[in-house]
Amino acid sequence: MGNGGCSGMETLRVFCDVQASDDLLDLLRCGIAPHVLLTPQGAATSVLADVPTDPLLQEADIAFGQPQAADVLSAPRLKWLQVSSAGYTRYDTKDFRNQAVAKGLAVTNSSHVYDQACAEHALSFLFAQARLLPESLTSMAANGDDEWLSLRGRSVLLQGQSVLLLGYGEIAKRMLPMLQALQMDVTGYRRSPRGDEGIPMVGAADLSAALASADHVVNILPENPDSRSFCDAAFFSKMKPGSVFYNIGRGATVDQTALHEALMQRHLQAAWLDVTSPEPLPGDHPLRELSNCHITPHVAGGFTLETRVLIEHFLKNFRRYLEAQPLANRVIY
Amino acid sequence: MGNGGCSGMETLRVFCDVQASDDLLDLLRCGIAPHVLLTPQGAATSVLADVPTDPLLQEADIAFGQPQAADVLSAPRLKWLQVSSAGYTRYDTKDFRNQAVAKGLAVTNSSHVYDQACAEHALSFLFAQARLLPESLTSMAANGDDEWLSLRGRSVLLQGQSVLLLGYGEIAKRMLPMLQALQMDVTGYRRSPRGDEGIPMVGAADLSAALASADHVVNILPENPDSRSFCDAAFFSKMKPGSVFYNIGRGATVDQTALHEALMQRHLQAAWLDVTSPEPLPGDHPLRELSNCHITPHVAGGFTLETRVLIEHFLKNFRRYLEAQPLANRVIY
Numbered sequence: 001m002g003n004g005g006c007s008g009m010e011t012l013r014v015f016c017d018v019q020a021s022d023d024l025l026d027l028l029r030c031g032i033a034p035h036v037l038l039t040p041q042g043a044a045t046s047v048l049a050d051v052p053t054d055p056l057l058q059e060a061d062i063a064f065g066q067p068q069a070a071d072v073l074s075a076p077r078l079k080w081l082q083v084s085s086a087g088y089t090r091y092d093t094k095d096f097r098n099q100a101v102a103k104g105l106a107v108t109n110s111s112h113v114y115d116q117a118c119a120e121h122a123l124s125f126l127f128a129q130a131r132l133l134p135e136s137l138t139s140m141a142a143n144g145d146d147e148w149l150s151l152r153g154r155s156v157l158l159q160g161q162s163v164l165l166l167g168y169g170e171i172a173k174r175m176l177p178m179l180q181a182l183q184m185d186v187t188g189y190r191r192s193p194r195g196d197e198g199i200p201m202v203g204a205a206d207l208s209a210a211l212a213s214a215d216h217v218v219n220i221l222p223e224n225p226d227s228r229s230f231c232d233a234a235f236f237s238k239m240k241p242g243s244v245f246y247n248i249g250r251g252a253t254v255d256q257t258a259l260h261e262a263l264m265q266r267h268l269q270a271a272w273l274d275v276t277s278p279e280p281l282p283g284d285h286p287l288r289e290l291s292n293c294h295i296t297p298h299v300a301g302g303f304t305l306e307t308r309v310l311i312e313h314f315l316k317n318f319r320r321y322l323e324a325q326p327l328a329n330r331v332i333y
Numbered sequence: 334m335g336n337g338g339c340s341g342m343e344t345l346r347v348f349c350d351v352q353a354s355d356d357l358l359d360l361l362r363c364g365i366a367p368h369v370l371l372t373p374q375g376a377a378t379s380v381l382a383d384v385p386t387d388p389l390l391q392e393a394d395i396a397f398g399q400p401q402a403a404d405v406l407s408a409p410r411l412k413w414l415q416v417s418s419a420g421y422t423r424y425d426t427k428d429f430r431n432q433a434v435a436k437g438l439a440v441t442n443s444s445h446v447y448d449q450a451c452a453e454h455a456l457s458f459l460f461a462q463a464r465l466l467p468e469s470l471t472s473m474a475a476n477g478d479d480e481w482l483s484l485r486g487r488s489v490l491l492q493g494q495s496v497l498l499l500g501y502g503e504i505a506k507r508m509l510p511m512l513q514a515l516q517m518d519v520t521g522y523r524r525s526p527r528g529d530e531g532i533p534m535v536g537a538a539d540l541s542a543a544l545a546s547a548d549h550v551v552n553i554l555p556e557n558p559d560s561r562s563f564c565d566a567a568f569f570s571k572m573k574p575g576s577v578f579y580n581i582g583r584g585a586t587v588d589q590t591a592l593h594e595a596l597m598q599r600h601l602q603a604a605w606l607d608v609t610s611p612e613p614l615p616g617d618h619p620l621r622e623l624s625n626c627h628i629t630p631h632v633a634g635g636f637t638l639e640t641r642v643l644i645e646h647f648l649k650n651f652r653r654y655l656e657a658q659p660l661a662n663r664v665i666y
Binding site: 019116117120121123124127128130131132133134136137139140141142143144148149151152153154155156157158159177178180181182279280281283294295296297298299300301302303304306 | 352449450453454456457460461463464465466467469470472473474475476477481482484485486487488489490491492510511513514515612613614616627628629630631632633634635636637639
C-alpha cells in the first residue's frame with residue numbers, strides 16, 4: 001500500500017481546493033480533526049478548469065481536489081492525492097504515473113460519487129430520444145393532425161430495443177438494472193472482457209458486429225491515449241442506420257467531425273452529448289447547427305448535495321488511510 | 334358474456350374507422366376473413382377528435398375504432414365495440430352504459446396497446462425533470478462557472494426519492510419495475526385499495542398524507558365524473574413544497590387555474606403534462622407562459638408500429654369473440 005505517514009501521533013496536513021460552502025468545509029475540518037485542513041484562496045471546481053499553483057500544497061501530506069500535476073509531484077511530503085472527480089485526465093500520463101509510483105504517491109478518484117447521477121443522466125437521454133422530447137415539448141399538434149401522427153409514429157418503445165455500453169465500469173453497472181427493467185437487450189464492450197460481467201460482453205474483435213446491431217450506443221469511455229478519437233468515421237459507419245449515439249464519458253474520445261458527418265447524412269438518427277471537445281462547445285460549432293444533436297454542458301455527474309457526498313466520500317477514505325486499509329477508488333498504484 | 338351472433342357459419346360484418354395504411358387494413362381484412370370488413374371514407378384517429386356519422390356502422394355486427402356514441406347505440410345489429418384508444422370518455426356516461434347493457438353491447442378498449450409507451454413517456458418526464466433537460470439542453474455553461482454549478486446543484490438523483498402514482502392500473506404497473514430499479518420509494522393511490530397491489534397503497538382517507546410526502550406525483554387517472562378536477566387547489570396545496578406534478582391521464586382531471594397558481598407561487602417546482610384541457614392548449618394559455626410547465630401534445634401512448642399493434646390486439650380479441658371466450662380489456666359489462 002505505501003500509505004506511510006500515518007503512524008502514531010503525527011499530525012497530518014490535508015490540502016483541499018474543493019469549492020465548498022463554509023458549512024461543508026467545517027464538516028471536512030471536523031471530520032479529519034485532530035489533523036489539520038489547509039485551504040487555498042482559489043478553489044478548484046472541475047478537473048477541466050485550470051487552477052492556480054498554491055504554495056500550501058507543498059506543506060501537505062494529503063491532497064483532496066484538483067491541484068496542478070506539477071505541484072503534486074513537487075510536493076515533498078505528499079503521500080496521497082484524492083482527485084475530486086471521476087475523470088483524472090490531468091494526472092493520467094505515463095510521466096505522472098511513473099513519478100507518482102517512484103515517490104510512493106497513492107492516487108484515488110471520486111468516481112463513485114458521480115456514478116448514479118451519470119447513470120441517470122444517460123437514462124434521461126435514452127428516454128428523451130425515445131419520446132422525442134425536444135420536438136414534442138415545443139409542438140402544439142392537435143389530436144389526429146399530420147404532425148401529431150408523425151410524432152406518435154416516430155416515438156419508439158425502449159422495451160425490446162438493444163443498447164451497447166462502451167466501457168463497462170461503475171456507471172454502466174448502475175445503468176444495468178434500469179435497462180433490464182425496461183427489458184432492453186444489453187451488451188457491454190471493454191477491451192478485454194473478464195467473463196464475470198453478468199451480461200453479454202464483446203471485446204475489440206467483436207465490436208464491429210455489436211455496433212451493427214445496436215439501436216443505442218452509449219459511450220462511457222474514460223479519456224486516455226488508447227481512447228482518444230475511439231469513435232471515429234470508421235466507428236460511426238459501422239453503427240446501424242438510424243441508431244442513436246450517446247456520450248457521457250469524455251469529449252476527446254469522439255472525432256466530432258466524423259460525428260457531424262454521420263448526423264448530417266442521417267446515418268445516425270441522433271446524438272446526445274454531455275461531453276464535447278472543447279467544453280463548452282462554441283456557439284457556432286457545426287454540431288450546434290444540427291437539430292438531431294443534443295448537448296448538455298458536462299452536468300451528468302451533478303446532483304444536489306454532490307459536494308457533501310464528495311466530502312463524505314473523502315472522509316471514508318481518510319479513515320481507511322489512518323488505519324492503513326486499502327484505499328477505495330485507487331487509480332494509480 | 335352475451336357475445337351472441339357468432340354461432341355457426343354466419344358472416345360477421347366488422348366496421349373499422351381506424352386510420353391505417355392500406356397494408357395494415359389488408360392485415361385486418363385477412364385476419365377476420367371470411368368475415369367482412371366495412372371501412373368508411375372518413376377515418377378516426379383519436380377518441381378526442383370528432384368523427385362523421387357513417388351509415389355503414391348501421392350494418393355492422395362489430396365496431397372497431399371511435400364511432401359516435403349515438404351511432405353505436407342506434408346500430409341495430411351491433412354486439413361488440415372495441416374502442417381504439419385507452420380512454421373512452423365519449424362512451425363513459427351513465428346513459429350510454431345503461432343503453433349498452435340493455436342492448437347486450439360489449440365494450441372493450443385498447444389500453445394494453447398504449448400502456449408501455451405511456452409508462453415510458455412518464456419515465457421520460459421524471460428523468461428530464463431530475464436532469465433539468467429543458468434548461469441544460471440550451472445551456473452553454475462552462476465547467477466551474479456559476480450557471481454550471483447551479484445546474485449541477487439543482488439536478489437531483491431519482492434514486493431514493495418518493496413517487497405517488499395516482500391511479501393504479503396497467504400503466505402504473507408497467508412503470509413499477511423501472512421505478513423499483515431506480516430504488517425509488519413508490520406508493521399507489523386508488524379509491525379502494527384491494528390489498529393485492531404489491532406496493533404500499535393509500536385510499537381517499539390517506540391521500541393527504543401521501544401528497545405531503547411525495548417528491549413526485551404522477552396522475553394517471555381516467556376521466557369520469559368522479560375524477561373531473563380531482564387535482565384542484567386543495568390537492569395542490571397538500572403537495573410537498575418543491576415537489577413535481579405529472580399528468581399522463583386526462584386533462585379534465587386537473588383544475589388548470591389551480592395548477593397555474595401553484596406553479597407561479599413555486600409551491601410546485603414544476604409540472605409535466607401530456608394531457609391538457611382543451612387539446613392542444615392554446616398558444617396564449619397562461620400555463621404556456623411558465624418556464625416550469627412542460628407540455629407534450631398527448632403523444633404518450635404513441636410509438637412506431639402502434640397501428641399494427643392496435644390491429645393485432647383487435648384480432649386477438651376477435652378470435653376470443655368467435656370462440657365465445659371472455660373479451661380482454663372489457664370496460665362496459
